[in-house]
Amino acid sequence: MGKRYLLNTLIVPINFDKYKEGVIKLEVIDRATACKELKEGFESAIGHSATADIIKQLCGVEVPVERKSIFFEEGDEGIHFFLKERLPEGKILTIEEIEKLPFWFVKSKVLELKKKLEEII
Numbered sequence: 001m002g003k004r005y006l007l008n009t010l011i012v013p014i015n016f017d018k019y020k021e022g023v024i025k026l027e028v029i030d031r032a033t034a035c036k037e038l039k040e041g042f043e044s045a046i047g048h049s050a051t052a053d054i055i056k057q058l059c060g061v062e063v064p065v066e067r068k069s070i071f072f073e074e075g076d077e078g079i080h081f082f083l084k085e086r087l088p089e090g091k092i093l094t095i096e097e098i099e100k101l102p103f104w105f106v107k108s109k110v111l112e113l114k115k116k117l118e119e120i121i
Contacts, residue, residue: 002075002110004042006063008051010082012108015071023112034079034105035059042079045070050091054101055081078108 012024029037038061046052047067055063072078084102 001077002073004037004040004077004079005045005070005072006038006042006055007045007078007080008048008082010080010106012078012110013069013071014110014113018071018115019113020116021114022110025109025111027107029079029105029107031058031105034081034107035061037079037107043070046081050087051081058099072108072110074110074113076110078106080104080106080108082106 010026012022012026014022014024035058038055038059044052044064044066045068046055046063046065049065052063052065055061082104084104
């Protein structure tokens with residue numbers, strides 16, 4: 001297994017300057033599974049403190065706020081926290097409100113990446 005990243009969107013960041021195409025598996029996972037995997041370790045790509053706080057409340061893990069660009073490599077996984085609706089700017093949520101938020105945890109895995117044609121020849 002490669003690295004495991006935590007993201008707050010459903011994007012799958014592939015460096016298309018380096019790779020021509022990729023095969024990615026996406027699956028919805030339940031909260032317990034997501035939290036268990038996060039407790040095993042991850043690299044944060046969460047750029048907003050409110051999102052980090054929500055995940056901390058849901059899973060009991062510290063989520064560093066790391067507003068940075070990342071690119072997946074073959075074998076890397078992502079745990080994506082995706083709210084189904086946008087929250088009002090500056091809204092502070094109680095734990096009860098957090099528990100009622102409509103969201104998905106989605107797991108992505110990079111199965112294969114193919115280099116650009118000119119690099120293969």
